Amino acid sequence: MSTVKEIEIKDAAARAADAAADLDEDGDMHGEKMVLNMGPSHPATHGVLRITLELDGEVITKAIPDVGYLHRGDEKIAENMTYTQFIPYTDRLDYLAPLANNVAYALAVEKLAGIDELLTPRCQYIRVICCELARISAHLLGLGAFAMDVGAVTVFLHTFTEREKIYDLIEELTGARFTTTYTRIGGLSRDLPDGWLAKLSKFLDQVQVNFDESEKLLSRNPIFQDRTKDVGVYSAEEAIDFGMTGPNLRGSGVEFDLRKAHPYLVYDQLDFEIPVGSKGDCYDRYLVRMEEMRQSAHLLKQCIKALPGGPINVDDGKFVLPVKNKVLTSMEELIHQFMLVTQGGNIPPGEVYFAAENPKGELGFYINSKGGGTPHRLKIRAPSFVNLSILSHLLPGNMVSDVVAILGSLDFVMGECDR
Amino acid sequence: MTSTEKANQLREQFGDLISEPSEFRGEVTIELGDVQRIAEVCAYAKKEQGFDYLVDLSSVDNYGDDPRFTLVYELYGYGHGCHLRLKADLSEEVGEAPTVTGVWRTADWHEREVYDMMGIRFAGHPDLRRILMWEGYPFYPLRKDFPLAGRPTDMPDVAFSDKAPLEGGPFVTSAGAQDAEAGEPRAKQVD
Numbered sequence: 001m002s003t004v005k006e007i008e009i010k011d012a013a014a015r016a017a018d019a020a021a022d023l024d025e026d027g028d029m030h031g032e033k034m035v036l037n038m039g040p041s042h043p044a045t046h047g048v049l050r051i052t053l054e055l056d057g058e059v060i061t062k063a064i065p066d067v068g069y070l071h072r073g074d075e076k077i078a079e080n081m082t083y084t085q086f087i088p089y090t091d092r093l094d095y096l097a098p099l100a101n102n103v104a105y106a107l108a109v110e111k112l113a114g115i116d117e118l119l120t121p122r123c124q125y126i127r128v129i130c131c132e133l134a135r136i137s138a139h140l141l142g143l144g145a146f147a148m149d150v151g152a153v154t155v156f157l158h159t160f161t162e163r164e165k166i167y168d169l170i171e172e173l174t175g176a177r178f179t180t181t182y183t184r185i186g187g188l189s190r191d192l193p194d195g196w197l198a199k200l201s202k203f204l205d206q207v208q209v210n211f212d213e214s215e216k217l218l219s220r221n222p223i224f225q226d227r228t229k230d231v232g233v234y235s236a237e238e239a240i241d242f243g244m245t246g247p248n249l250r251g252s253g254v255e256f257d258l259r260k261a262h263p264y265l266v267y268d269q270l271d272f273e274i275p276v277g278s279k280g281d282c283y284d285r286y287l288v289r290m291e292e293m294r295q296s297a298h299l300l301k302q303c304i305k306a307l308p309g310g311p312i313n314v315d316d317g318k319f320v321l322p323v324k325n326k327v328l329t330s331m332e333e334l335i336h337q338f339m340l341v342t343q344g345g346n347i348p349p350g351e352v353y354f355a356a357e358n359p360k361g362e363l364g365f366y367i368n369s370k371g372g373g374t375p376h377r378l379k380i381r382a383p384s385f386v387n388l389s390i391l392s393h394l395l396p397g398n399m400v401s402d403v404v405a406i407l408g409s410l411d412f413v414m415g416e417c418d419r
Numbered sequence: 420m421t422s423t424e425k426a427n428q429l430r431e432q433f434g435d436l437i438s439e440p441s442e443f444r445g446e447v448t449i450e451l452g453d454v455q456r457i458a459e460v461c462a463y464a465k466k467e468q469g470f471d472y473l474v475d476l477s478s479v480d481n482y483g484d485d486p487r488f489t490l491v492y493e494l495y496g497y498g499h500g501c502h503l504r505l506k507a508d509l510s511e512e513v514g515e516a517p518t519v520t521g522v523w524r525t526a527d528w529h530e531r532e533v534y535d536m537m538g539i540r541f542a543g544h545p546d547l548r549r550i551l552m553w554e555g556y557p558f559y560p561l562r563k564d565f566p567l568a569g570r571p572t573d574m575p576d577v578a579f580s581d582k583a584p585l586e587g588g589p590f591v592t593s594a595g596a597q598d599a600e601a602g603e604p605r606a607k608q609v610d
Contacts, residue, residue: 068551073569075536076560080567111444240471240497243525256497350443353475353493353504366491368479379477379491389528418551 033061036400040069044149044404047414051391055400063395063403065388070418078378082344083109083185086378091179093382093416096141097134097359098180099170103127104356106183107264108365112352113345115186115319116264121308123187124265129200129303130173130182131265131356132296136207137166138359139289139296139411146286146408147218150227155217162210165203172196185345186320187313197304204297211297215290228282232406234394235280242390245383246361247288248410252280258357269306272299282409289411319345344373353381360384360413380419384412422447422501425468432467433460447503454490454507458517458543461492461505465522470494470503473519476529478537482563486510488539492519509539518544536561 039050048069054062074093078086090105091098106127110116144159167177172193174180182189218224234242239252249256257274259267275291277284313320317336326333339346349371355364361383368377387410395403426440426449437460438450451457464470474493481487492505509516518541519526530541531550538559541547549556556572558565596602 068549068553071551073560076565076567114444241524243473243523254497261500351448351491351504352444352446353502355474362474364475364493366475366477366493368491377477377479379475381475381477381493385528385532386525389525393524 038403040066044407045414046145046407046412049388049407049412049414049417051395051403053395053400053403058399058401060395060398060400060403063392065391067385067388067414068418070414072419074419075378075380078375080374082373083347083375084340084344087183088179088181091181093380093419094138094358094360094363094384094413095178095415096413097138098178099130099174099182100134100138100356100358101363102180102183103131103265104354104358104363105365106185107356108352108354108367109185109347111354112350112367112369113185113319113347115314115316118186118314118316119265120187120311120314121266122191122310123312123314125303125307126188126192126312127183128265128267128270129300129307131358132299132303133166133169133200135296135359136293136300137163137170139293140166142359142408142411143214143218143286143289146405146411147214147224149404149408150224152217152221152224155214158210158214158217162207165206169196169200169203172199184313184320186316187311191312197307200300201304204300207297208294211290211294218286219290225283227402227405228286228409230279231282231398231402232394232409233279233281234390238390238393239280242393243386244361244390245386246358247285247292248361248387250274251277251285251288251409253277258355258362264354264356270299270302282405285409285411347372347375355381358383360411360416361387363416380416382416382419384414384417385419388412388417420499420501422503425464425470425501425503428468429460429464432463436460449503449505451505451507454509454513454516456517457490457492457505457507458519458522461494461519461522464494464503464505469496469498470501471497471523473523473525473529474502476519476526476533478533478539478561480537480561480563488514488537490516490533490539514538515540515542517542520544535559538562 034055036053036055037050038053039045040048050066050069052064052066053060074089077089087102087105090101093101107116110119140159140163144156147155170180171177173196174182234252236252236254239249239254253276255274255276260274272295275288277288317333321340322333322336327337347369349369351368353364353366355362362381363383364381366379366381367375370376394406398406423440423442426447429449430437436452436456440447440449451460472495474495477491479489479491481489486508488509488511490507490509494503494505516539518530520530528550530544531548533539534541534547535549535551536559548554552560558570593602
């Protein structure tokens with residue numbers, strides 16, 4: 001037989017009196033600050049980010065982010081293979097926008113090789129299509145996950161439906177849904193499939209409706225506004241000091257976009273606007289991403305109209321693989337094929353830094369070459385890595401529940417942060 | 420004002436400390452004669468020349484050469500849109516450079532990464548710990564004498580480089596256990 005215990009439940013006034021007795025002269029609670037370990041596997045950390053939070057009640061007094069759980073040594077790997085062989089590894093940086101990584105990496109190597117001016121117009125337009133499609137895909141997930149983290153689950157389901165359509169398009173274009181490996185040094189792995197542009201236009205009409213729906217669900221939603229407005233604010237000066245890039249920089253009011261400031265590909269021939277925030281809070285960063293998707297759709301429509309014909313690869317056998325039937329019949333092409341496959345393209349010695357405006361921010365590649373087919377040193381300047389470094393400055397003073405909103409608004413990917 | 424003019428301005432200020440600017444693929448690079456003065460040069464570049472954004476800080480291992488390491492600073496100014504690369508050599512014996520965290524706060528994580536991957540220390544850094552590898556990891560993986568396949572490293576109580584036990588490991592269900600509880604995938608006493 002178990003015994004029944006009497007539990008004494010005090011009324012509210014008695015509990016308040018007990019709590020007051022626990023306070024010392026300064027009005028502080030007795031006892032130490034609490035340390036809360038968030039992550040590495042927490043739904044709001046979008047991967048494997050760990051943050052050690054020191055709490056005073058519900059207010060954060062100290063935050064120590066801990067990254068590196070997904071470190072695979074990409075930079076070391078890059079030093080031990082040819083430039084072309086590294087392209088699949090770039091898929092796995094920001095794995096929400098692999099096409100954009102492919103393009104940024106190819107452009108960096110082409111800059112070093114000195115063939116960036118020779119890229120064919122068709123190749124450049126297709127690459128812009130890739131980048132903007134990747135941006136829509138990444139922002140759809142970023143916004144969906146952000147909204148879900150602060151309680152609006154419906155938006156996530158809406159945006160994921162559209163992402164699925166993007167993946168179908170990407171699969172048809174590249175042969176793979178995630179690991180696209182689409183670009184090559186000096187061109188692309190293949191041309192657009194027949195009828196693909198018509199499917200893209202159809203998708204753009206559909207996604208427009210989805211943007212409107214998602215915006216209706218969030219922009220004037222009082223719960224979403226309460227969770228995000230005036231939360232996680234940092235000024236333009238702080239953003240620059242901490243090296244923030246992408247929507248996280250523009251959310252604080254800095255009108256800077258590499259596509260406009262230092263145009264690559266054919267961005268200087270296309271019409272688009274850079275949305276900026278006014279306050280630098282989580283809500284502003286949400287608005288910037290929302291508008292960026294619309295601008296990307298606008299860019300894609302222009303590309304569909306303006307897409308020129310012609311070849312997709314640079315006409316230079318030193319960098320681009322020759323057509324297969326020529327390899328089997330012509331000596332020169334055979335030699336080029338052999339050299340490219342066994343030793344890689346003949347890249348001159350030197351060093352370059354090239355950065356592209358990726359969905360998460362400025363993805364830069366610093367390549368130090370001693371000549372030949374492999375880099376001597378390849379440094380990846382990952383936007384998520386730098387964007388996360390602000391956390392220990394930004395989180396203190398916020399409530400625990402705000403951490404989720406702040407992390408969602410910073411929209412990072414650990415694959416890229418940890419490399 | 421172009422990047423080259425900015426570089427020449429730095430040369431006027433610091434004299435022989437800074438090399439003749441060189442240009443490759445439209446990017447201007449200057450080399451610093453003495454790495455111990457990097458913080459001073461960076462502070463001047465930020466304050467007087469408007470390089471308010473440290474894009475990237477990386478390191479190169481010139482294994483076999485002396486000095487062995489090179490630090491590479493990519494500077495950018497939002498106001499004028501100029502990019503400038505600052506390089507400084509560093510020998511293995513010295514192995515330490517002054518921190519630039521006082522100039523740009525973004526340098527904090529960049530320097531921790533350089534320390535973690537290349538083993539270069541930064542004097543005056545507020546919190547110089549490993550960032551991508553774990554605390555207590557004994558090697559510097561991006562050095563050229565570190566093999567691509569890695570080196571076996573134990574992490575006491577957490578990770579080990581021996582073969583994982585097939586029986587009784589924390590992730591293995593014991594198939595022939597007496598009851599469901601004994602078959603649970605938990606760490607068990609090994610006989």
